[in-house]
Amino acid sequence: MSNLTKSTTVYTLNNGVKIPALGLGTWQSEKGKVGDAVRIALQAGYRHIDGAAIYGNEEEVGNGIVESKVPRDEIFLTTKLWNTKHKEVEKALDESLQRLKVDYVDLYLIHWPVAQDPKTEKEYPDWDYLDTYKELQKIYKNTKKIRAIGVSNFTPKQIERLLADKDVDVVPVVNQVEAHPLLQQPELLELLKKNNIRIEAYSPLGSTEGSIRDLEDVKKIANDLGITPAQVLISWNIQRGDVVLPKSVTPERIQSNLLTVELPKEVFDQLNDLEKKHGTNRTNVPPFFDFDAN
Numbered sequence: 298m299s300n301l302t303k304s305t306t307v308y309t310l311n312n313g314v315k316i317p318a319l320g321l322g323t324w325q326s327e328k329g330k331v332g333d334a335v336r337i338a339l340q341a342g343y344r345h346i347d348g349a350a351i352y353g354n355e356e357e358v359g360n361g362i363v364e365s366k367v368p369r370d371e372i373f374l375t376t377k378l379w380n381t382k383h384k385e386v387e388k389a390l391d392e393s394l395q396r397l398k399v400d401y402v403d404l405y406l407i408h409w410p411v412a413q414d415p416k417t418e419k420e421y422p423d424w425d426y427l428d429t430y431k432e433l434q435k436i437y438k439n440t441k442k443i444r445a446i447g448v449s450n451f452t453p454k455q456i457e458r459l460l461a462d463k464d465v466d467v468v469p470v471v472n473q474v475e476a477h478p479l480l481q482q483p484e485l486l487e488l489l490k491k492n493n494i495r496i497e498a499y500s501p502l503g504s505t506e507g508s509i510r511d512l513e514d515v516k517k518i519a520n521d522l523g524i525t526p527a528q529v530l531i532s533w534n535i536q537r538g539d540v541v542l543p544k545s546v547t548p549e550r551i552q553s554n555l556l557t558v559e560l561p562k563e564v565f566d567q568l569n570d571l572e573k574k575h576g577t578n579r580t581n582v583p584p585f586f587d588f589d590a591n
Contacts, residue, residue, distance in 0.1 A: 301556040310470035311493040314445045318535050320345030322544035330546040335361025341552045347542045349377035355396035375404040383412035386432040401442050406449045434467045449473035473497035477509045478571040479578040497540040504580035532557040533568045
């Protein structure tokens with residue numbers, strides 16, 4: 298039998314802000330359902346909600362927060378700056394705050410290290426993610442709209458370039474990337490640990506391009522432990538030290554995903570070996586970004 302308990306793990310980010318290790322992801326959550334999902338999650342005990350402007354559901358997320366009746370200061374709320382807004386960071390943030398019905402977000406991320414002209418969707422020749430990050434720094438230092446800043450989908454080279462810039466004096470608190478047993482990214486993980494930057498794992502169960510929880514190895518481990526495949530994978534991320542962001546709009550799954558367990562060492566090791574056994578599987582590869590070229 299399992300020893301499942303509600304996840305209460307909290308990490309302290311490099312600027313002293315505390316972040317719950319387990320959050321509700323809202324990417325690809327169906328419109329008309331995500332507000333209820335947020336409300337149900339918060340009422341079930343989640344205290345961390347991850348969103349983004351491009352998801353197109355910030356208003357619903359904001360409604361869910363209001364309807365949950367959970368005090369704002371008990372909730373860790375994240376949103377992200379989209380590629381075509383890199384030259385108007387504060388305006389984009391203000392629009393997100395308005396849709397979310399809040400005065401501040403706990404974490405604001407550059408969604409992708411790609412600064413695109415909204416008219417052409419081509420990358421600007423005179424502006425890139427370093428310029429954008431410096432704008433985030435200013436807002437972080439001079440306003441109360443953001444409690445922490447970070448990045449998302451940055452490669453090791455991009456993290457190194459960011460940290461090496463003489464005008465960057467606020468280290469990002471997180472890099473939100475796809476992370477699960479088939480995409481462990483040891484080089485990135487090592488670099489982030491060295492600089493006290495936390496990994497946030499999106500698509501921890503896989504995505505529409507490939508479900509990790511359907512792997513026979515994962516299903517067997519789940520069966521042996523008497524828990525769900527999702528609980529196996531979420532527990533693996535937390536045991537690894539990641540923030541993890543499973544997504545669901547199904548009430549039963551939302552509640553069961555909050556339950557985690559300390560995996561026996563041999564099980565944890567077995568999950569760590571899956572990438573060697575099955576190969577690397579990145580499920581989110583957008584047309585505008587080449588992970589290998591950066």
